[in-house]
Amino acid sequence: MHRKRLITGALTLTIATLAALQGAVAATERVKVRGTVESLDGDTLKVKSRDGKDVTVALEAGWSVGGIVQAAVSDIKPGDFVGIASQPTDSGINGAIEVVIFPAAMKGTGEGDRPWDSKPNSSMTNATVANAVTSVNGPTLTLTYKGGERKINIPTGTPVVTLTSATKADLKPGAGVFITGERADDSKVSAERVAVGLNGTVPPM
Known part of the structure; x- marks a missing residue:
């Protein structure tokens, strides 16, 4: 029971981490550190x-610190809540840059579609998977969120990750991290949370 409480608590921290990373808006300048x-x-x-x-x-x-581990496109099911960064394509359907599969407890967190800064003209869509259609270019997901809908194709090779618990001990030299914080100057940032890749995973966000 004690172990279950620890895991639940760690996952709660992870949930808070990604909520802040993908949906936070503050009066001060917030920056992303990758x-x-x-x-x-x-x-x-x-x-x-x-x-x-x-x-x-x-x-x-x-x-606090939360973990990011590799997942697969095949892990995505209708009803799942996901965060997908994507870019417009000539087909008219956005192409995914990266995919985060959220735990069920995070459903609804940061829901919506907003600009993202990972690549030019990219956007981040936090939404529920309504359905998936497989094509030669990979699955195309229909994502629904309050007030909107977006179709996103996931090309082969697109990074797909999910969330897990982590500890400060996982912040080892060479580990990949993704942090949203407040800028102090060009080389200094203050932050409350860190997302760290586990087992060699590079946070794609």
């Missing part, structure tokens, strides 16, 4: 960003 861990010293996390910059993340009191 990269790999260089070191963790107390509440100071040093990250090498994807563009080669050194970023110091000041982790706020009570900070």
Whole structure:
């Protein structure tokens, strides 16, 4: 029972992490840090960003960490709640850049369709899978959210991940991380939560 409570608590932190990462809006400037861990010293996390910059993340009191692990397109079922970053294509149907399959407890979190910054003209859609149609280019999902609907094709090779529990010990050098925080200056960010890839998973967000 104690182990069950620990796992449930950790998953709750993970849920809070992704809710903040994908849906938070604040008055101060919020930035996304994508990269790999260089070191963790107390509440100071040093990250090498994807563009080669050194970023110091000041982790706020009570900070939490959630895990990201690999999943598969075949894991996606009608009724699942997903977050998909996508771009427009010539076909008129957006093509997925990455897919996050949320735990059932996260259904409805950050629901909607909004601009995203992973690639030019990209958007993030947090929505429920209404149905899936398989084609030669991979499945095309119909996603429904309050006030709208979007069809997204998932090409072969698109990163697909899901969420799990993690600990501060998982923030090892070389581990991939995704962080949303508040900018202090060009090389410093403060944050409450960190999403870390486990077992070599690179957070695609």
